[in-house]
Amino acid sequence: MKLLCALLVFVASASAVKNYGGYQVLRVVPQDMEQLQRLHDLYNLLEDTVDFWKEPTRLNQPVDIMIGPNLVKDVKLELSRRDLDFSIYVEDVQTNINNERCTDCVNAKAGFNYNIYHTADEISQWVTDMATDYSIVTEINIGKSHEGRDIKAIKISSGGSKRVIYIQGGIHAREWISPATMMYMANEIVTNYGVDPAVTDMVDNYDWYIVPSLNVDGYAYSWTNDRMWRKNRQPAFSLPSCVGTDLNRNYPYKWGGIGASPNPCSETFYGDAPLSGRETSVVHKWLQRFSGNIALFIDFxxxxxxxxxxxxxxxxxxxxxPHKDLQHALAIKATDALKVPYGTEYFVGMSGPDMYPAAGASEDYGYATLRVSYSYIVELRDEGNYGFLIPESLIEPSGIETFEALKVLGNDPLPKGPPIPVV
Ligand SMILES: [Zn+2]
Structure with a gap:
């Protein structure tokens, strides 16, 4: 009996969190169009079996492929067979997961610690506490996730009714730096209001709504079960054994097009229908109240x-x-400011043509569906050294530099520009 108990405990703990021991990330950088085409072919072949941290985009842009220990040999052979040079970019993913957390940061500061990653429950409590502690903050309960968690926003407003800046983070569960940066920036706004004139103006110019963690179920799951989880936690209607819709392929504009998968087991599964994802649907309904009044939309x-x-x-x-030039110019201003603290360089461009197409994604939704003149999708740090596993020591630099960009945006008049075409 004792042995059985011990065995059960072992099985339970072993199956609790997926272990990425022996998983590697290979990097291939396409040098010419032919190599890029061969990479696209490989992506189409393997997309449902291996996890492309970064899919093929354009020349000289790295492609990062995470491969489990049982497939490492085969994929390396396949790459060699296609004459594609690769480097082993991450030797062992589990080692990077272990190094992500900074144990001596935990008690670094009194109060809420912005230098560490927080669980879904802690983020939810943080929203409540911010509203209790600061008069310019209101807790907004947008609705329930698939598993019944609260999807929350914090509203930062100095009163009256202003045009809205809407920012969301954490639509992809494993991208932990996104919610951490959202919370860091919200705290900067709140604590510097009335202190720093540029921050005071941000709040006097606009009403801010910040959703730190939109995909709350996926985020919780990335803590408890699988650090590399991306989608939400809703079983597919058409194939319930496959769990999860890629919420950032589930938006209604051009839903089901290229760069999104009809396969419920794929990491980019677009869902059973437009807005079939519980979280995208709940937030979409809530956003209708701002009809025509959102000046800026960013999905981090x-x-x-x-x-x-x-x-x-x-x-x-x-x-x-018609807003391409306005959007481009504003993004250049924002990323120029972002670069100042640490020299971090961002690429600015049109999402599909300049990087890679993804239908049913947030930037098109912000623009075409919500009719926001400045609608962006931002990929934060880094360029791949840590990928999704940004160490906690880099949360603050990410927060500091991204907040410089946000200050520029919050101090811009954000003119509406020409009418957004009905498309
Ligand atoms: Zn993402």
Missing amino acids: HNYSQLWLYPWGYTHDKDIRQ
């Missing part, structure tokens, strides 16, 4: 250091949208 991800604007659904450079 990591990694790659990109600041991108619509369109995302197509790679066709000739498909125009």
